[in-house]
Amino acid sequence: KAGVTQTPRYLIKTRGQQVTLSCSPISGHRSVSWYQQTPGQGLQFLFEYFSETQRNKGNFPGRFSGRQFSNSRSEMNVSTLELGDSALYLCASSPVGESVTDTQYFGPGTRLTVL
């Protein structure tokens, strides 16, 4: 089985722009979670989608949003980028609905740099 894929792998944007990141889960996985990793804050949970619905959300401002499509692929959008949004964005998929007890499979991440 192919693993979790994320595109693009690297991205450079300027302040004020918006960005969309994509995540394709492992085939058959229905839950997709997004995480932000920064040197100062470590790995932080953004949100989780299951069956096209946002099920859980971390403590991030409304500039961070996401969606999930019927094929379980997910996108994350960040509007009005700030310098502090520079980070590695990881997505993870898990097979069934109970993601907190499921094993999560992580993608390689998208490295976003905001100038």
Added chain:
Amino acid sequence: ILNVEQSPQSLHVQEGDSTNFTCSFPSSNFYALHWYRWETAKSPEALFVMTLNGDEKKKGRISATLNTKEGYSYLYIKGSQPEDSATYLCAFCNYGQNFVFGPGTRLSVLP
């Protein structure tokens, strides 16, 4: 704000040594604890998902224990090998079903 701590922050051991590190988390509203290994330039890899107090899990030379009443989990590596060098992360999940990650323990195994 939920706080998950890991100690030590970093660790250097010789090949063949056994080692262990700690993850501390809130003892209330516990739902699950995950351990991950994250090697440089790779994706985090799931090691264990633990849900029950007293749980012990093992995968090869790596094992973990869980104490939900006092809010800690230990990860043990027996006979460390250079390929064990990585950052080991724990993630606590409560009934609100949010993952809170610890800062990680960076392990370097010297040949």
